[in-house]
Amino acid sequence: MHQVRRATRMYPSVLAMRCQAPxxxxxxxxxxxxxxxxxxxxxxxxxxxxxxxxxxxxxxxAPNSAMVVDAGRITWIGPASSLSAPAGADVVDLTGxxxxxxxxxxxxxxxxxxxxxxxxxxxxxxxxxxxxxxxxAYGVTTVLSMGLDGDLIFDIREEQRVSRPTMARVYTAGQGxxxxxxxxxxxxxPGVPGAIFNTVSDVEPAVAEQARxxxxxxxxxxxxxxxxxxxxxxxxxxxxxxxxxxxxLRAVAHVFYxxxxxxxxxxxxxxxxxxxxxKPVDQELISSMKRHNTxxxxxxxxxxxxxxxxxxxxxxxxxxxxxxxxxxxxIDTLRSADYQEKIxxxxxxxxxxxxxxxxxxxLKALADGGVRYGMGTDTGVPGRFPGYFDHVELQxxxxxxxxxxxxIVAATKSGAEFLKANDLGTLQVGKxxxxxxxxxxxxxxxxxxxxxxxxxxxxxxxx
Numbered sequence: 222m223h224q225v226r227r228a229t230r231m232y233p234s235v236l237a238m239r240c241q242a243p244x245x246x247x248x249x250x251x252x253x254x255x256x257x258x259x260x261x262x263x264x265x266x267x268x269x270x271x272x273x274x275x276x277x278x279x280x281x282x283a284p285n286s287a288m289v290v291d292a293g294r295i296t297w298i299g300p301a302s303s304l305s306a307p308a309g310a311d312v313v314d315l316t317g318x319x320x321x322x323x324x325x326x327x328x329x330x331x332x333x334x335x336x337x338x339x340x341x342x343x344x345x346x347x348x349x350x351x352x353x354x355x356x357x358a359y360g361v362t363t364v365l366s367m368g369l370d371g372d373l374i375f376d377i378r379e380e381q382r383v384s385r386p387t388m389a390r391v392y393t394a395g396q397g398x399x400x401x402x403x404x405x406x407x408x409x410x411p412g413v414p415g416a417i418f419n420t421v422s423d424v425e426p427a428v429a430e431q432a433r434x435x436x437x438x439x440x441x442x443x444x445x446x447x448x449x450x451x452x453x454x455x456x457x458x459x460x461x462x463x464x465x466x467x468x469x470l471r472a473v474a475h476v477f478y479x480x481x482x483x484x485x486x487x488x489x490x491x492x493x494x495x496x497x498x499x500k501p502v503d504q505e506l507i508s509s510m511k512r513h514n515t516x517x518x519x520x521x522x523x524x525x526x527x528x529x530x531x532x533x534x535x536x537x538x539x540x541x542x543x544x545x546x547x548x549x550x551x552i553d554t555l556r557s558a559d560y561q562e563k564i565x566x567x568x569x570x571x572x573x574x575x576x577x578x579x580x581x582x583x584l585k586a587l588a589d590g591g592v593r594y595g596m597g598t599d600t601g602v603p604g605r606f607p608g609y610f611d612h613v614e615l616q617x618x619x620x621x622x623x624x625x626x627x628x629i630v631a632a633t634k635s636g637a638e639f640l641k642a643n644d645l646g647t648l649q650v651g652k653x654x655x656x657x658x659x660x661x662x663x664x665x666x667x668x669x670x671x672x673x674x675x676x677x678x679x680x681x682x683x684x
Contacts, residue, residue, distance in 0.1 A: 321633065330602055421460045526617065628667060
């Protein structure tokens with residue numbers, strides 16, 4: 222930077238000697254532009270050094286590492302002893318810290334909940350961006366929004382893809398599909414846009430509309446809420462999957478039952494966005510998912526935690542890592558006897574822990590069986606808190622029997638692979654510098670992902 226400033230001071234005298242008056246102004250303008258460009262370019266280079274690298278690939282952690290970030294992308298990474306820091310770069314000493322990729326949540330919902338109030342009428346750019354900033358503050362640098370979005374999500378997504386975002390990156394399923402008499406979409410969330418199907422003939426126009434909007438995936442719900450609603454008929458499910466594939470899109474399904482998971486996988490569904498929770502998965506499902514390359518895109522174990530957690534005051538209500546991301550009225554509601562009584566009156570309350578336990582066993586079985594899986598939470602509705610619940614999800618995945626390294630890879634590299642986001646998910650040369658700085662080692666204890674000191678998205682420090 223010192224050299225740039227010196228050149229700026231000296232150059233006008235050179236111009237006075239070499240430039241004729243008619244072109245003097247042009248030369249001066251070019252000089253200013255060149256000088257400013259040089260200053261911006263130099264200031265845009267950041268060096269991180271001294272940290273232990275957990276790169277998201279599953280490789281062993283690398284102590285005393287360093288990274289060069291230029292214009293938001295990683296241009297060099299390796300041992301700090303081999304670092305050649307560019308002149309004028311902003312150097313950040315991270316000695317004693319741990320650096321891992323930003324997390325990717327493959328099942329979130331955006332902009333429909335404020336505090337503990339869900340209302341589609343409050344969906345706006347402000348509420349969507351608030352949620353994306355909250356995710357980012359908790360180290361979630363990318364979110365796949367699962368089927369409850371208004372059209373403004375496409376504007377936000379496109380703006381991000383031609384810039385360096387300062388909030389979580391968004392991918393979207395646009396407006397998801399429900400069955401008339403079933404659950405999900407515009408039925409379970411009144412006021413959100415989304416098609417409601419009665420017959421097979423309803424499907425193609427609705428899928429074509431989402432294809433015109435360039436959704437990242439097509440989402441549909443098939444579940445009956447413990448028999449209280451109707452499941453989407455299989456002929457409609459198959460047409461959604463086939464129509465999505467005709468339009469070059471992938472279809473992902475909300476499921477609960479093993480029977481549905483088997484049938485949809487055999488039809489070619491691309492991902493299940495919840496874990497099977499009615500009974501243990503079997504080898505038939507595992508083999509079919511592997512044969513059809515069907516992902517268990519999210520287990521959403523933290524969702525199951527939330528279903529019964531609020532019948533009493535939850536333990537995490539006094540956790541500073543939780544309270545920093547919510548407003549005082551949320552705390553008041555969660556402590557409220559009226560709210561707790563409302564939750565306790567749910568006729569299915571005793572079933573939720575059983576479903577949760579089955580889900581944990583099934584995640585372990587699918588992972589051991591070689592099924593591809595990511596990380597997702599179903600956050601963004603009341604009681605499922607964006608960002609904080611991503612860390613709960615990691616903890617529950619470990620408690621299900623996965624190792625911390627498996628869970629970190631699922632939440633980073635695997636998430637990017639599902640999204641086909643080749644420049645996200647791992648900390649390697651050429652990729653975006655989306656990363657989390659931790660005070661303690663998450664491989665020793667997955668809860669250490671909560672020791673966040675810094676978050677970067679595309680090299681931008683997130684505050």
